[in-house]
Amino acid sequence: MGEQMSPLDVHLSGLAAALMPYRRVAERLAGWGTELAWTLSGGGRLLVAGNGGSAAEAQHLTAELVGKLRDDREPYSAIALHAETSALTAIGNDYGYDEIFARQVRAHGRQGDILLLMSTSGTSANLLRAVDAARETGVRCWAFTGPTPNPLAGVCDDVLAVPSPDSQVVQELHLVSLHLLCEYVDEALPLVRRLPGATAPRPRTIALTGRLPNAPTDRALAGAVGAGSGGQAHGLNGGGSPSGGANGYGPNGHGANASVANGAGANGHGPSRRGCPS
Secondary structure (H helix, E strand, O other): OOOOOOHHHHHHHHHHHHHHHHHHHOOHHHHHHHHHHHHHHOOOOEEEEEOOHHHHHHHHHHHHHHOOOOOOOOOOOEEEOOOOHHHHHHHHHHHOHHHOOHHHHHHHOOOOOEEEEEOOOOOOHHHHHHHHHHHHHOOEEEEEEOOOOOHHHHHOOEEEEOOOOOHHHHHHHHHHHHHHHHHHHHHHHHHHHHOOOOOOOOOOOOOOOOOOOOOOOHHHHHHHHHHHHHOOOOOOOOOOOOOOOOOOOOOOOOOOOOOHHHOOOOOOOOOOOOOOOO
16 A cells, blocks of 8 residues: 655645646636736736735735736726725625625726636636626626636636636635736736727637747737737737637627536546635
8 A cells, every 4th residue: 555645745745736738728827817917007906805814815915906917007906895994894794794895896897907716626606796796887807716707707707717616726826826927017008008098808719829038028918909909819920819719708708508608627627626615
């Protein structure tokens, strides 16, 4: 009988197994970063929400945007909806826990803002209600989740679904994702500042360059802006979009049944696999 693996080895093995599939789905973060840079530079706002550990990560993201990731720059408007404890408890007491984020989205969200929801399971009722509120106010919805299919991925405009059945690994790669998102925002800002009259990219029409954030080029960013303004998606080699084919997303971000179309099959997960319960 072989020697039993230690908790350290078990955890690191699960993390290592998720890294290559994650590398493929994380390519969408380049496009997200460009779109978010346009939104924030134009006076828009990022709203973020999650429960438990995801709430902590949501607050981490807003701190990076209001503060800075590395280099000094102007602050941008980003609000973690769980961090205002008086409002949170008042809403929960008066309207119920499922409304704690939705009511704040209606209060703070404006046409063209972005709502990013973080959940390992993608089943939290208060996050699903927040999406409903975002639809009413013209706010775009993104999500960080665990494996798809899950309800939250099925109703958001775009989703980064970490392909791991372990909620701890999912949260750890969500942390990597939010750092990368901030990297891509900072990378896009110089071009955004030089093109003040350009039209901001529309959702899901930004080219995914597949570049890591240590290789910025204005040419690649200009391609992303052109894809956004022209309304035509391109893949890494100018062909099919990785998020439109390999990751299983349709032109509007989701297929009719929000299962394989949300990346369940193409990201290496069968329809019976679910995210963790929290």
